[in-house]
Amino acid sequence: NTILLCRSVTRVQKQRTINHVGSLFQGSARSNSAVALKDPASNGLCNVESSGEKGVGVYAGASIEKFTTILKSKAVSSSSEKDKYSVQVSWDKHVQMDSPARLINHSCEANVGVRDNELGAYDFVALKDIDAGEELVWDYGSVEFDATEIKQCLCGSPSCRGGHINFEDSHESIRKQYGNFYAKYLHDWTHEEGTSASKE
Ligand SMILES: [Zn+2]
Numbered sequence: 001n002t003i004l005l006c007r008s009v010t011r012v013q014k015q016r017t018i019n020h021v022g023s024l025f026q027g028s029a030r031s032n033s034a035v036a037l038k039d040p041a042s043n044g045l046c047n048v049e050s051s052g053e054k055g056v057g058v059y060a061g062a063s064i065e066k067f068t069t070i071l072k073s074k075a076v077s078s079s080s081e082k083d084k085y086s087v088q089v090s091w092d093k094h095v096q097m098d099s100p101a102r103l104i105n106h107s108c109e110a111n112v113g114v115r116d117n118e119l120g121a122y123d124f125v126a127l128k129d130i131d132a133g134e135e136l137v138w139d140y141g142s143v144e145f146d147a148t149e150i151k152q153c154l155c156g157s158p159s160c161r162g163g164h165i166n167f168e169d170s171h172e173s174i175r176k177q178y179g180n181f182y183a184k185y186l187h188d189w190t191h192e193e194g195t196s197a198s199k200e
Contacts, residue, residue: 044061044062045060045061045062045064045070045071046058046059046060046061046070046071046100046136047059047060047061048099048100048103056103057103057104057105057135057136057137058100058103058104058105058135058136059133059134059135059136060130060131060132060133060134060135060136061132062132063129063130063131063132064126064129064130065126065129066126066127066128066129067125067126068125068126069123069124069125070112070124070125070126070136071100071101071123071124072117072119072121072123072124073097073098073101073102073117073119073121073122073123073124074097074098074119074120074121075089075095075096075097075119075120075121076095076096076097076098077095077096078093078094078095078096078120079093079094079095080092080093080094081094082094082144082147084149085102087121087122087140087143087144088143088144088145088183088185089116089120089121089122089143089183089185090185091145091185095120095121097121097122098121101121101122101124104124104136104137104138105135105137106137106138106139106140106148106150106153106155106165107137107138107139107155107157108139108141108153108155108157108159108160108161108165109137109139109155109157109158109159109160109177110127110137110138110139110142110177110178111126111127111128111130111134111136111137112124112125112126112127112130112136112137112138113125113127113138113139113142113178113179113181113182114138114142114143114181114182114183115180115181116183116184122143122183124136124138125181127178127179127181137155139165139174139177139178140165140166141161141164141165141166141167141169141170141174142167142174142178142181142182142183142186143167143182143183143186144165144166144167145166145167145168145186145189146166146167146168147166148165148166150163150165151163153165159173159177161173167182167183167186171186171190171193175190
C-alpha cells in the first residue's frame with residue numbers, strides 16, 4: 001500500500017472542541033461556503049474544513065483508493081484515564097492524537113478504518129474507494145471498549161447504533177463492518193471471547 005501522509009494542520013487545533021459534536025450533523029449537505037483550512041505544504045490527500053453549521057471535519061483532498069493509508073496519527077500524550085479528546089489504544093491507555101486525525105468525525109458507517117501504528121496511535125486506512133471532497137469518517141466504537149463521549153449518535157446512517165458507540169455493545173457488527181480495521185487490543189479480546197465461547 002502506498003502511504004500518503006496528510007500533514008498536520010495546527011491552525012485549526014484550537015477548534016478541536018467542535019469535532020466531537022460534528023457527528024451530530026453527519027450527513028447534512030456541505031455548505032458552499034465551506035472554508036478549506038488546508039496546509040499549503042500538504043500533499044492534498046486530506047483537508048481540514050470548517051463549514052459553519054457542521055463544524056470542523058476532514059475531507060478527502062483527492063480520490064483515494066481502497067486500503068490506502070491516508071494518514072498516520074501520532075500520540076502526543078497519554079493517560080490511564082480517558083477524557084473527551086482521547087482515543088483508547090489498550091485496556092489502560094488513552095492517548096491524544098495529533099491533527100488532523102483528531103479532527104476526523106465519527107460515523108457508524110465509516111469510510112476510514114484504524115490500524116495500530118508504531119507512533120502509539122492509529123493509521124487511518126480507506127475502507128472503500130473515496131471520492132475527492134467526501135468527508136472522512138471513522139467509527140469511535142472501533143477503539144473505545146465501553147464508552148465514548150457520544151451519548152446519542154445522530155450520524156444518520158441506516159445502521160446508526162444510537163447510544164451504543166462502543167465496542168463492547170456492538171463488537172459483532174463492528175467486526176463485520178470493518179474487517180481487521182479496529183484496535184489491536186480489541187482483536188485480542190474478541191479472539192479470547194471467541195475461544196471461550198467455542199468451549200461452551
Ligand atoms: Zn451513528
